[in-house]
Amino acid sequence: MTIGNVGRILPAILAALFVLAAGPAQAEIKKEWIDYTHGTKKLKGYAVHDEARNGKRPAILVIHAREGMTQKTQDLTEMWAKLGYVAFAADIFGYGEGVLPKSVDEMSAQTTIFRKDRPLTRARTQAAWDALVKHPLVDAGRVALIGYCFGGDVGVEFGSTGAPLALNVSIHGSFEKKYPEGWAKNAKGRFLILHGAEDVGYPMTTVQTVVDDLRVAKVQFHYEVYSGAGHGFSSPKGPDNERANTQSIATATRNMREVFGD
Amino acid sequence: MRLVAAALAVLVSAGTAQADLRSEWIEYGHGATKLKSYLVYDDKTAGKRPAVFLVHRRNGMDEGTLKSADLYARLGYAVFAVDIFGFGQGVLPKTVPEMTAQIVTYYKDRTLMKARAQAGLDAMLKNPMIDASRVALIGYCFGGTVGIEMAYAGAPLAATITIHGTFRDHVSEDAKNIKGKALILHGAEDQVSPVAEVNKIIADLRRAKVDFQYELYSGADHGFSTPQNAAEERANVQSIASSTRYLKELFGR
Numbered sequence: 001m002t003i004g005n006v007g008r009i010l011p012a013i014l015a016a017l018f019v020l021a022a023g024p025a026q027a028e029i030k031k032e033w034i035d036y037t038h039g040t041k042k043l044k045g046y047a048v049h050d051e052a053r054n055g056k057r058p059a060i061l062v063i064h065a066r067e068g069m070t071q072k073t074q075d076l077t078e079m080w081a082k083l084g085y086v087a088f089a090a091d092i093f094g095y096g097e098g099v100l101p102k103s104v105d106e107m108s109a110q111t112t113i114f115r116k117d118r119p120l121t122r123a124r125t126q127a128a129w130d131a132l133v134k135h136p137l138v139d140a141g142r143v144a145l146i147g148y149c150f151g152g153d154v155g156v157e158f159g160s161t162g163a164p165l166a167l168n169v170s171i172h173g174s175f176e177k178k179y180p181e182g183w184a185k186n187a188k189g190r191f192l193i194l195h196g197a198e199d200v201g202y203p204m205t206t207v208q209t210v211v212d213d214l215r216v217a218k219v220q221f222h223y224e225v226y227s228g229a230g231h232g233f234s235s236p237k238g239p240d241n242e243r244a245n246t247q248s249i250a251t252a253t254r255n256m257r258e259v260f261g262d
Numbered sequence: 263m264r265l266v267a268a269a270l271a272v273l274v275s276a277g278t279a280q281a282d283l284r285s286e287w288i289e290y291g292h293g294a295t296k297l298k299s300y301l302v303y304d305d306k307t308a309g310k311r312p313a314v315f316l317v318h319r320r321n322g323m324d325e326g327t328l329k330s331a332d333l334y335a336r337l338g339y340a341v342f343a344v345d346i347f348g349f350g351q352g353v354l355p356k357t358v359p360e361m362t363a364q365i366v367t368y369y370k371d372r373t374l375m376k377a378r379a380q381a382g383l384d385a386m387l388k389n390p391m392i393d394a395s396r397v398a399l400i401g402y403c404f405g406g407t408v409g410i411e412m413a414y415a416g417a418p419l420a421a422t423i424t425i426h427g428t429f430r431d432h433v434s435e436d437a438k439n440i441k442g443k444a445l446i447l448h449g450a451e452d453q454v455s456p457v458a459e460v461n462k463i464i465a466d467l468r469r470a471k472v473d474f475q476y477e478l479y480s481g482a483d484h485g486f487s488t489p490q491n492a493a494e495e496r497a498n499v500q501s502i503a504s505s506t507r508y509l510k511e512l513f514g515r
Contacts, residue, residue, distance in 0.1 A: 225476040
């Protein structure tokens with residue numbers, strides 16, 4: 001290509017550059033805390049959306065890991081909102097009353113409550129769902145759940161209620177060794193299971209039981225395993241976890257685009 | 263000016279989408295067997311390029327194999343669909359018993375399987391457009407066994423990708439010889455190569471600390487790249503998206 005040619009198409013190039021540059025710059029990420037309750041429990045979820053987009057849109061219900069409503073949970077919620085959806089981090093533990101476990105013991109104490117009391121887990125998640133679908137920008141017919149670690153177990157439990165989820169994503173989900181017979185028969189939408197091959201606490205054999213239950217119930221799923229990645233690869237340590245993190249975000253994004261058509 | 267260069271790069275890369283595919287038959291021999299493999303590439307990519315070494319299903323060098331080759335060639339790679347059965351001397355199984363007769367020959371004789379595939383790899387690497395350091399193998403069904411066999415033998419592959427692969431009688435310890443990565447794309451309802459067969463390979467790869475990714479698609483049976491229902495349509499779409507993303511990452515283009 002000659003300089004003359006460049007000169008002739010320069011306006012077109014500059015126009016293309018302008019469009020490219022203007023796209024992301026126009027995004028106006030709005031963050032808000034939404035107070036809601038479950039019985040007498042005061043809860044506070046974190047809602048994020050892009051104000052540059054108009055009208056109702058798909059939504060993501062983010063279920064946090066054992067650490068609760070940390071900065072990381074908020075950062076992940078913002079990441080998913082940037083795809084153009086309303087992302088809402090559910091408050092499971094009671095952040096609205098100040099519950100934010102600091103030590104591993106405090107975290108385990110919290111998760112144990114919900115692991116033991118399954119009706120509580122379902123009801124607490126339902127409260128978050130109800131708060132989310134009240135959001136004026138949410139298209140309640142297009143909602144995905146994304147659960148991290150503990151949140152993956154919550155996703156299975158909430159999915160078993162027949163909640164109208166389009167997509168139920170677990171990222172290094174902390175699954176039970178065996179869920180009650182037939183739990184998957186009411187599950188709606190597609191399960192997307194993104195897991196590390198070297199997850200010691202929640203090994204592939206455990207995930208296989210969840211996969212087998214989904215197969216028996218003929219629930220749609222996509223299961224993806226990453227070599228070398230341990231539990232918690234979404235806070236990556238080392239190149240294997242980095243790769244697993246990148247791939248899991250890419251696969252989740254692709255699946256959301258597909259099920260939402262948006 | 264750097265901005266202009268960047269914009270031009272965008273325009274140029276957009277241009278390759280319209281590239282035309284060129285294909286040719288590459289004839290070579292393996293012992294007394296005459297072989298004829300299919301090489302396909304786009305005519306817009308200049309210089310050396312990464313390559314896909316594609317190993318066919320039990321159907322051999324049929325229309326489906328050529329179509330799969332064309333699919334990956336459109337990504338800007340040279341694709342070489344290797345002749346395993348002897349298409350060069352007219353072997354193209356038509357019926358299932360004919361297909362089975364062919365694959366059993368190679369399943370039973372692993373030395374022949376590897377040597378036949380190697381002859382193809384050698385023929386491919388002679389082509390000056392191919393960057394020998396950037397070769398990925400994609401194997402369908404029977405081609406999955408060939409792929410794992412090659413990889414376990416230490417073939418210089420940057421990645422081995424299986425799409426509803428079969429994994430027959432591999433020597434687990436040989437996984438330590440693998441040079442590159444592995445991507446396993448499989449149907450959860452594969453009756454020919456069930457999940458238990460895949461799990462054995464995954465265990466080998468883990469033990470050998472191979473960089474791998476494994477994807478399992480619900481409702482998909484063997485051969486989902488020729489989809490028979492909605493679940494297999496989805497598996498096919500996902501597997502193409504995943505392999506495409508994987509190759510782009512692997513080759514950096």
